[in-house]
Amino acid sequence: MKIGIDLGGTNTVVGICTDDGALLLKSSLPTPHGNADELCKIMRQLALEVCEKSHTVPADVLQIGIGAPGTFDKSACTLTFGTNLGMSNVCFAHAFAPDFTCPVYLDNDGNCAALGEYISGSGRGGDNMIMVTLGTGVGGGIILNGKLYTGFNHIAGEIGHMVIVYDGLPCNCGRKGCFETYCSATGLIRSADRALENHVDSILHQRKLENNGRLNAKIICDACDAGDTLAMELFHTYLQYLACGINNLINIFQPQKIVFGGGVAGYGEKLLAPLRELVQKELISAPCGQAELVKASLGNDAGIIGAAMLLE
Amino acid sequence: MKIGIDLGGTNTVVGICTDDGALLLKSSLPTPHGNADELCKIMRQLALEVCEKSHTVPADVLQIGIGAPGTFDKSACTLTFGTNLGMSNVCFAHAFAPDFTCPVYLDNDGNCAALGEYISGSGRGGDNMIMVTLGTGVGGGIILNGKLYTGFNHIAGEIGHMVIVYDGLPCNCGRKGCFETYCSATGLIRSADRALENHVDSILHQRKLENNGRLNAKIICDACDAGDTLAMELFHTYLQYLACGINNLINIFQPQKIVFGGGVAGYGEKLLAPLRELVQKELISAPCGQAELVKASLGNDAGIIGAAMLLE
Numbered sequence: 001m002k003i004g005i006d007l008g009g010t011n012t013v014v015g016i017c018t019d020d021g022a023l024l025l026k027s028s029l030p031t032p033h034g035n036a037d038e039l040c041k042i043m044r045q046l047a048l049e050v051c052e053k054s055h056t057v058p059a060d061v062l063q064i065g066i067g068a069p070g071t072f073d074k075s076a077c078t079l080t081f082g083t084n085l086g087m088s089n090v091c092f093a094h095a096f097a098p099d100f101t102c103p104v105y106l107d108n109d110g111n112c113a114a115l116g117e118y119i120s121g122s123g124r125g126g127d128n129m130i131m132v133t134l135g136t137g138v139g140g141g142i143i144l145n146g147k148l149y150t151g152f153n154h155i156a157g158e159i160g161h162m163v164i165v166y167d168g169l170p171c172n173c174g175r176k177g178c179f180e181t182y183c184s185a186t187g188l189i190r191s192a193d194r195a196l197e198n199h200v201d202s203i204l205h206q207r208k209l210e211n212n213g214r215l216n217a218k219i220i221c222d223a224c225d226a227g228d229t230l231a232m233e234l235f236h237t238y239l240q241y242l243a244c245g246i247n248n249l250i251n252i253f254q255p256q257k258i259v260f261g262g263g264v265a266g267y268g269e270k271l272l273a274p275l276r277e278l279v280q281k282e283l284i285s286a287p288c289g290q291a292e293l294v295k296a297s298l299g300n301d302a303g304i305i306g307a308a309m310l311l312e
Numbered sequence: 313m314k315i316g317i318d319l320g321g322t323n324t325v326v327g328i329c330t331d332d333g334a335l336l337l338k339s340s341l342p343t344p345h346g347n348a349d350e351l352c353k354i355m356r357q358l359a360l361e362v363c364e365k366s367h368t369v370p371a372d373v374l375q376i377g378i379g380a381p382g383t384f385d386k387s388a389c390t391l392t393f394g395t396n397l398g399m400s401n402v403c404f405a406h407a408f409a410p411d412f413t414c415p416v417y418l419d420n421d422g423n424c425a426a427l428g429e430y431i432s433g434s435g436r437g438g439d440n441m442i443m444v445t446l447g448t449g450v451g452g453g454i455i456l457n458g459k460l461y462t463g464f465n466h467i468a469g470e471i472g473h474m475v476i477v478y479d480g481l482p483c484n485c486g487r488k489g490c491f492e493t494y495c496s497a498t499g500l501i502r503s504a505d506r507a508l509e510n511h512v513d514s515i516l517h518q519r520k521l522e523n524n525g526r527l528n529a530k531i532i533c534d535a536c537d538a539g540d541t542l543a544m545e546l547f548h549t550y551l552q553y554l555a556c557g558i559n560n561l562i563n564i565f566q567p568q569k570i571v572f573g574g575g576v577a578g579y580g581e582k583l584l585a586p587l588r589e590l591v592q593k594e595l596i597s598a599p600c601g602q603a604e605l606v607k608a609s610l611g612n613d614a615g616i617i618g619a620a621m622l623l624e
Binding site for chain 2 (some may be wrong): 140144149150151154156158162163165166175177248251252255256288
């Protein structure tokens with residue numbers, strides 16, 4: 001058995017998996033913001049709980065993996081900076097002792113989600129897979145030759161910060177024209193908010209008002225479904241930028257699969273079917289086979305499974 | 313001993329290397345354009361020649377590798393399409409029999425050059441390296457975890473066809489705004505030719521006339537050295553696009569080294585020193601260590617050494 005932990009800004013979810021990555025059950029508690037001692041305590045408590053519920057002896061757990069938003073010193077088993085967790089320099093090496101004596105691994109949540117989809121989700125089949133998360137930002141997780149690729153300093157895979165529009169819109173990272181700026185849910189909403197200033201008669205504007213003046217990716221997608229011309233135009237433009245970034249990743253990596261997660265991927269085939277068409281138009285590798293574009297299938301469980309399956 | 317062959321559009325160069333990739337000596341003949349039988353004959357002849365010169369018994373050669381511009385069916389040891397060689401569907405599996413009984417490997421010339429620089433050149437040190445060739449196009453070769461990465465269909469690493477300028481200048485590949493369009497020697501020359509239409513009083517224009525009306529990367533670099541304002545402006549713009557693409561590669565791969573080859577890299581530190589400054593400005597990974605930008609050190613020998621050191 002292997003234990004995977006999705007350490008999020010809101011909840012800490014602990015799951016227990018079979019050795020090959022099937023999630024059996026999970027338990028969760030709110031993450032104690034800024035309190036590392038309390039966090040370690042509840043992680044151990046939840047780990048014991050999932051063991052008990054699955055009739056697993058803690059000594060039989062082969063490894064514990066933690067996925068969190070932040071940066072790590074993996075060799076020291078330490079979260080050096082936990083984005084949205086309010087804590088830094090937290091060592092997890094002995095957080096589960098004395099009950100668990102197995103090794104503890106760490107990685108960022110995006111990488112864990114990619115590994116989870118690769119092992120147990122829609123990323124299965126093939127050695128090379130890119131996970132693209134279209135959420136608040138554009139996250140990435142890269143599986144090459146069957147393993148997570150994280151570069152020499154463990155922070156590779158920042159595909160969201162690949163510039164696709166030279167001198168384009170400013171990004172939080174300091175660059176201009178990043179993939180993330182155009183293709184995150186945030187980017188889609190930003191362009192919609194801007195367009196709505198001159199389209200107060202649109203269905204999209206009406207839906208925004210009904211949602212207390214706040215847009216989200218789902219509202220924009222729903223307005224497309226309702227035939228709103230403005231929403232459809234916005235979504236088409238979004239798809240063109242997305243296809244640009246995806247073709248870049250294909251030309252660089254030639255992965256068998258690209259797996260889409262995050263809020264915008266919730267639109268499913270209505271996103272993927274037109275995206276495939278746009279990608280196909282610019283594909284330079286068609287005669288040699290091409291990447292399959294699929295929706296992630298595990299939702300939030302991907303991060304738990306991936307954490308459980310981390311390698312040293 | 314291992315034999316590496318750089319099968320180029322002009323010459324076929326055969327070298328013999330030690331098992332760990334030190335090139336001992338090489339011999340070459342003009343490539344017989346469009347004549348596969350003759351090509352196989354001269355490759356075998358040159359292989360025997362380098363064996364004789366290095367006092368190597370052909371039966372002691374562990375492997376023969378061929379790097380060529382084109383596409384391959386590696387499992388069939390076949391060049392499926394040889395760009396600029398005028399031949400296709402040439403099987404090399406038995407081209408060296410009966411003298412040599414070792415396995416024969418194939419890969420494209422860009423990948424072989426990257427592997428050569430990684431094993432014996434300035435790419436040494438570290439597991440992850442990207443080679444960027446700034447020549448007629450922008451070529452790439454990717455070494456990850458100590459091995460060539462070529463994707464599931466063996467055509468990964470087309471970093472030149474990463475769009476950095478959405479809807480930018482048209483590229484031969486069919487896309488618009490590719491890295492190659494802005495950062496190849498060809499791209500630099502194209503932008504200079506265009507600018508010269510309105511700057512007939514520049515040093516650069518004079519140098520172009522002295523070269524029978526034809527620019528090349530060296531002339532542009534030399535004009536920079538001579539203090540020509542136009543050339544310096546053009547080169548600065550070129551560097552900004554180059555830094556953009558290089559930062560993309562860093563954010564995606566976090567390699568220890570990026571090795572620059574090709575004509576423009578001949579400008580050496582005059583290219584690399586300002587490039588490092590521009591890259592540094594947009595680097596999001598500085599606290600975690602960063603890629604070293606270096607010039608390739610093996611010249612044309614990189615392709616021979618890399619071919620000799622190919623893995624199955």
